[in-house]
Amino acid sequence: MIEDKNQQSTQLSDLGEFALIEHLTKNFKIKHKSTIKGIGDDAAVLEVKNNKIVVTTDLLVEGVHFDLSYMPLKHLGYKAVIVNLSDVFAMNAMATQITVSIAVSNRFPLEALEDLYAGIDTAANIYNVDVIGGDTTSSTKGLLISVTAIGEVENNDEVYRNGAKPNDLLVVSGDLGAAYMGLQVLEREKEVYKVNPNNQPDLEPYSYIIERQLKPEARKDIVKLLSDMNLKPSSMIDISDGLSSEIIHICKQSKVGCDLYEEKIPLDPQVISTCEEFNIDSTTVALNGGEDYELLFTISQEDYPKIKANPNFSIIGHIKEESAGIHLITRAETKIPIKAQGWKNFNA
Amino acid sequence: MIEDKNQQSTQLSDLGEFALIEHLTKNFKIKHKSTIKGIGDDAAVLEVKNNKIVVTTDLLVEGVHFDLSYMPLKHLGYKAVIVNLSDVFAMNAMATQITVSIAVSNRFPLEALEDLYAGIDTAANIYNVDVIGGDTTSSTKGLLISVTAIGEVENNDEVYRNGAKPNDLLVVSGDLGAAYMGLQVLEREKEVYKVNPNNQPDLEPYSYIIERQLKPEARKDIVKLLSDMNLKPSSMIDISDGLSSEIIHICKQSKVGCDLYEEKIPLDPQVISTCEEFNIDSTTVALNGGEDYELLFTISQEDYPKIKANPNFSIIGHIKEESAGIHLITRAETKIPIKAQGWKNFNA
Numbered sequence: 001m002i003e004d005k006n007q008q009s010t011q012l013s014d015l016g017e018f019a020l021i022e023h024l025t026k027n028f029k030i031k032h033k034s035t036i037k038g039i040g041d042d043a044a045v046l047e048v049k050n051n052k053i054v055v056t057t058d059l060l061v062e063g064v065h066f067d068l069s070y071m072p073l074k075h076l077g078y079k080a081v082i083v084n085l086s087d088v089f090a091m092n093a094m095a096t097q098i099t100v101s102i103a104v105s106n107r108f109p110l111e112a113l114e115d116l117y118a119g120i121d122t123a124a125n126i127y128n129v130d131v132i133g134g135d136t137t138s139s140t141k142g143l144l145i146s147v148t149a150i151g152e153v154e155n156n157d158e159v160y161r162n163g164a165k166p167n168d169l170l171v172v173s174g175d176l177g178a179a180y181m182g183l184q185v186l187e188r189e190k191e192v193y194k195v196n197p198n199n200q201p202d203l204e205p206y207s208y209i210i211e212r213q214l215k216p217e218a219r220k221d222i223v224k225l226l227s228d229m230n231l232k233p234s235s236m237i238d239i240s241d242g243l244s245s246e247i248i249h250i251c252k253q254s255k256v257g258c259d260l261y262e263e264k265i266p267l268d269p270q271v272i273s274t275c276e277e278f279n280i281d282s283t284t285v286a287l288n289g290g291e292d293y294e295l296l297f298t299i300s301q302e303d304y305p306k307i308k309a310n311p312n313f314s315i316i317g318h319i320k321e322e323s324a325g326i327h328l329i330t331r332a333e334t335k336i337p338i339k340a341q342g343w344k345n346f347n348a
Numbered sequence: 349m350i351e352d353k354n355q356q357s358t359q360l361s362d363l364g365e366f367a368l369i370e371h372l373t374k375n376f377k378i379k380h381k382s383t384i385k386g387i388g389d390d391a392a393v394l395e396v397k398n399n400k401i402v403v404t405t406d407l408l409v410e411g412v413h414f415d416l417s418y419m420p421l422k423h424l425g426y427k428a429v430i431v432n433l434s435d436v437f438a439m440n441a442m443a444t445q446i447t448v449s450i451a452v453s454n455r456f457p458l459e460a461l462e463d464l465y466a467g468i469d470t471a472a473n474i475y476n477v478d479v480i481g482g483d484t485t486s487s488t489k490g491l492l493i494s495v496t497a498i499g500e501v502e503n504n505d506e507v508y509r510n511g512a513k514p515n516d517l518l519v520v521s522g523d524l525g526a527a528y529m530g531l532q533v534l535e536r537e538k539e540v541y542k543v544n545p546n547n548q549p550d551l552e553p554y555s556y557i558i559e560r561q562l563k564p565e566a567r568k569d570i571v572k573l574l575s576d577m578n579l580k581p582s583s584m585i586d587i588s589d590g591l592s593s594e595i596i597h598i599c600k601q602s603k604v605g606c607d608l609y610e611e612k613i614p615l616d617p618q619v620i621s622t623c624e625e626f627n628i629d630s631t632t633v634a635l636n637g638g639e640d641y642e643l644l645f646t647i648s649q650e651d652y653p654k655i656k657a658n659p660n661f662s663i664i665g666h667i668k669e670e671s672a673g674i675h676l677i678t679r680a681e682t683k684i685p686i687k688a689q690g691w692k693n694f695n696a
Contacts, residue, residue, distance in 0.1 A: 056391035
């Protein structure tokens with residue numbers, strides 16, 4: 001369809017909007033029976049029988065949520081999908097469809113958008129979701145991606161933030177703080193590159209934490225595992241803003257308190273070593289770093305046997321009465337109130 | 349919740365993201381039984397029994413789709429909802445839920461966002477939709493609004509773009525070209541204002557066309573009317589990009605041709621007089637102006653009696669075999685091929 005010989009720099013202005021969307025989405029395949037009509041009409045049409053539907057949406061803004069100097073566009077497309085799917089999984093639902101809208105300035109050639117959409121397509125295939133719509137427009141500055149994700153959950157299987165009960169156990173999947181430390185390494189290398197563009201950094205010692213930043217995964221596997229174990233959490237949330245912020249969400253909405261045990265917080269060895277190198281406290285990173293996209297959930301104590309030996313999970317805390325407050329119990333056994341770090345994006 | 353004494357200039361950076369969303373959405377009420385959970389969890393939860401679901405999404409970007417020098421924020425919020433609902437109605441569906449995400453720079457105080465959300469709330473109330481989610485983030489420049497709209501349609505009542513058949517009649521609701529001419533008047537007044545800020549323009553002669561630009565409505569009433577008349581169009585689309593572009597969509601997707609009769613195109617007297625004043629051809633405006641948010645649809649000839657005397661509708665054309673092509677039949681009875689005007693936003 002695109003016959004420009006100079007494959008490296010097709011201008012977006014050479015294409016109309018419809019040709020652009022058609023070009024970018026032509027390889028997208030519909031995988032779900034519930035998707036009656038995907039891209040190409042005024043709206044997509046879905047048919048969902050019996051199940052409940054979950055809907056979530058997120059915006060990613062260049063210069064706020066990502067930096068294209070170290071974030072390849074294909075990875076960005078992948079990540080934009082992942083962060084939304086993570087919210088679907090946090091409802092204990094399976095993701096089925098997404099819409100993807102982008103606003104993009106003329107500085108991006110068509111090939112850049114092809115990379116972005118290749119990442120979106122890769123995530124859609126791996127996570128088995130249909131891309132059913134979107135909008136493509138110009139922006140006066142930079143790139144912005146808006147994704148809406150839709151999922152399905154069997155009636156009464158959905159899990160909210162507000163169901164935690166005193167004596168429940170607080171559980172987290174995977175490990176925490178890696179994406180934040182990956183970002184610190186990438187930011188450092190960007191500064192080094194500015195001074196000496198010929199410097200070839202050895203990023204091998206940071207491979208795990210950089211991958212967690214540039215190519216995060218959403219824990220679809222955990223939702224499936226919980227279902228296989230016949231374990232319905234009493235509350236659940238995904239960790240996008242940092243463990244402390246998510247614990248506060250669960251506690252406030254469930255009207256409970258919580259003791260979080262510092263020694264139980266799961267950290268990858270690369271996170272620990274990189275924190276030492278950067279002279280940052282690893283607990284602070286786990287609490288406030290964010291972008292982990294792990295699932296944080298609470299379970300009744302009677303479900304403890306189901307997860308106690310499972311390496312996917314760490315039991316990190318104990319739900320208490322609301323009046324007990326929300327605290328970190330440090331390794332030194334001191335008790336520190338957990339406070340929201342707030343959200344710093346508006347403090348530009 | 350907000351206790352800043354200076355009510356005119358609360359900085360967004362004074363609030364966290366969660367406090368901001370909570371503040372902006374605290375008055376939003378859930379109206380639909382199908383909305384099990386709205387704002388406040390990782391995702392909204394819907395329960396739609398029997399009906400099909402339609403999903404559509406649109407981005408509005410400052411400097412591309414709107415100009416805040418003459419677009420009040422409350423109107424902008426209203427319009428951002430309307431343009432999405434229009435796509436839902438174009439599927440012959442009823443709108444039920446929306447999500448609204450905004451990216452906004454620090455130059456906007458909280459009060460500006462309150463105005464924006466007041467417009468969103470007004471549209472949500474008038475059109476009976478629930479605001480079930482969204483995202484609020486900072487931008488490095490300007491304001492961007494991303495809305496996703498969800499609707500419901502009884503099984504097999506949905507109408508696609510691809511069902512037009514030769515001999516069908518082409519019908520449009522309302523009148524065309526007004527929003528575009530309203531924009532021309534507003535752009536002219538903006539230039540006048542730059543030269544003489546004390547000039548008080550008399551916009552009374554342009555009240556209808558300016559309202560069509562600043563406060564468009566989506567034709568929910570037409571969807572209801574069609575249902576009451578027991579008339580299911582063979583194809584339908586909403587007019588956002590201009591009549592010619594939408595006719596081409598229907599014809600290409602339905603694999604048909606079309607004769608459009610210039611003399612049948614419905615124009616408001618204010619459009620005609622303003623076109624004369626601006627020395628613009630009113631047919632060109634109707635064909636290419638866009639932002640009308642009227643419904644364009646095709647019906648079988650046997651349904652002609654149902655609509656012939658209805659003042660809401662104009663029969664403007666005749667569907668033909670694909671080989672006949674797509675033409676405008678002018679008042680002088682010459683036949684001019686209708687071509688897509690393309691989409692000019694990338695030609696910055």
